Amino acid sequence: MQPISCILILKFNQMKDVIIKEHIFNHSIDQVWKAISIGEEISNWFIPADFKAEKGYHYTFNSKGEDCSVITGEVKEASPYTLIYSWIVKDAPAETIVKWVLTPTSENTTKLYLEHSGISNYSGETAVAMFTSFDGGWNNCITKLTEYLMVNIHAG
Amino acid sequence: MQDKITKVLKAIADPTRREIFHVLVVAATALPITQVADQFSISRQGITKHLKTLEKADLIIISSKGRERYCYANAKSLEVVTQWMKFYEKFWDTKLDNLDNYLNSKS
Numbered sequence: 001m002q003p004i005s006c007i008l009i010l011k012f013n014q015m016k017d018v019i020i021k022e023h024i025f026n027h028s029i030d031q032v033w034k035a036i037s038i039g040e041e042i043s044n045w046f047i048p049a050d051f052k053a054e055k056g057y058h059y060t061f062n063s064k065g066e067d068c069s070v071i072t073g074e075v076k077e078a079s080p081y082t083l084i085y086s087w088i089v090k091d092a093p094a095e096t097i098v099k100w101v102l103t104p105t106s107e108n109t110t111k112l113y114l115e116h117s118g119i120s121n122y123s124g125e126t127a128v129a130m131f132t133s134f135d136g137g138w139n140n141c142i143t144k145l146t147e148y149l150m151v152n153i154h155a156g
Numbered sequence: 157m158q159d160k161i162t163k164v165l166k167a168i169a170d171p172t173r174r175e176i177f178h179v180l181v182v183a184a185t186a187l188p189i190t191q192v193a194d195q196f197s198i199s200r201q202g203i204t205k206h207l208k209t210l211e212k213a214d215l216i217i218i219s220s221k222g223r224e225r226y227c228y229a230n231a232k233s234l235e236v237v238t239q240w241m242k243f244y245e246k247f248w249d250t251k252l253d254n255l256d257n258y259l260n261s262k263s
Contacts (some may be wrong), residue, residue: 021252023256026258026260033257044258045258112252114248
């Protein structure tokens with residue numbers, strides 16, 4: 001009983017509404033900003049994107065829908081160096097929010113604060129749709145994309 | 157399975173139920189319902205209602221022993237809820253690694 005409960009406490013405490021990632025890049029804030037806010041750049045490392053960092057722009061990630069799901073959303077804020085957009089996975093009709101904030105830490109190093117929130121908005125039928133979407137190609141999607149990027153980086 | 161996920165999400169959506177559940181998790185043993193109720197300022201009926209919702213979601217198990225009813229936390233049910241978190245934790249880790257590699261390859 002005891003060990004299981006310990007795991008459970010951990011899980012329960014982690015069951016907050018937010019995923020937070022922080023990362024330091026050895027690049028200038030403008031380089032990082034371009035990489036996360038310009039469609040062509042995003043397509044190079046993240047997901048093939050039709051994206052513009054303009055408030056109200058309806059973006060599409062992975063519009064071809066090959067192997068993995070299409071993601072759409074609306075840009076809520078795009079002012080250097082904060083980028084916020086909604087995140088809607090196709091066939092899982094619920095909305096979460098992705099927020100990127102860049103701050104210069106020293107000359108040519110930049111701190112990224114990434115926040116993905118709103119999971120608790122899922123409820124009822126929507127939650128079901130969201131969870132069943134995991135049975136789709138999402139994991140393949142990530143693996144394939146990573147392979148693709150690795151090949152391209154080494155080729156380039 | 158789908159029905160179960162809905163029940164779990166509904167059960168943990170309420171802050172009082174989360175607290176009740178937390179009490180049972182921390183106790184790490186079966187607690188009499190009266191003892192659970194003592195820790196909250198809401199009515200015994202209110203507690204019983206919350207416990208039933210948690211039971212329906214399989215988050216807790218209620219059993220009778222003599223005249224007293226006991227409840228305890230059931231670990232497995234939370235897994236469906238943590239799936240989302242696990243998935244996107246991995247997703248963003250992978251993506252940020254990609255971004256790092258990408259920026260390094262450009263300079």
